[in-house]
Amino acid sequence: MISERTTDEWFAIGDEPLAVGDLYDWAVRPDCGAVVVFSGTVRDHAVEGDEVRDGVTHLEYEAYASEVVPSFREIAAEARRRWTDLGRIALHHRTGRIELGESSVVAVVSAPHRPEAFAAARFAIDALKAGAPIWKHETWNGGSDWGTGATEVTPPARVSTSTDGTGA
Numbered sequence: 033m034i035s036e037r038t039t040d041e042w043f044a045i046g047d048e049p050l051a052v053g054d055l056y057d058w059a060v061r062p063d064c065g066a067v068v069v070f071s072g073t074v075r076d077h078a079v080e081g082d083e084v085r086d087g088v089t090h091l092e093y094e095a096y097a098s099e100v101v102p103s104f105r106e107i108a109a110e111a112r113r114r115w116t117d118l119g120r121i122a123l124h125h126r127t128g129r130i131e132l133g134e135s136s137v138v139a140v141v142s143a144p145h146r147p148e149a150f151a152a153a154r155f156a157i158d159a160l161k162a163g164a165p166i167w168k169h170e171t172w173n174g175g176s177d178w179g180t181g182a183t184e185v186t187p188p189a190r191v192s193t194s195t196d197g198t199g200a
Contacts, residue, residue: 070137085175
């Protein structure tokens with residue numbers, strides 16, 4: 033596991049199960065009235081455009097591990113640039129085999145108010161999916177292949193969400 037933790041940021045990549053509750057507890061601060069936790073879990077299907085993969089049994093994630101935490105740092109810095117009063121930010125991702133219902137990724141953001149916490153958490157997971165060097169391999173009834181919807185790496189500053197108002 034590669035992990036980096038400061039007072040207000042916690043980033044990790046590794047093959048251990050993700051401790052969603054611990055991340056939530058860590059994100060709580062007395063000056064923050066909102067904590068948003070996004071946990072991406074393995075589901076039994078994948079859909080991208082017209083392609084449907086039913087009966088997904090598990091996922092396997094690979095990563096360029098030494099570059100993941102620096103990527104997460106950039107995402108947090110961009111989130112703090114967009115929403116200047118954020119409290120804590122955590123981004124954790126698993127590698128290796130992950131079964132149905134298990135968390136593969138967690139993004140946690142605390143802020144004084146819920147609009148900023150929701151917007152920043154949405155941005156953080158969108159930026160992670162768009163730019164972190166992590167790849168998903170799906171196995172389903174009848175086959176296996178790399179995850180659908182692969183795109184070019186997008187720097188955090190160029191990631192736009194429907195809630196951030198940047199239009200970038």
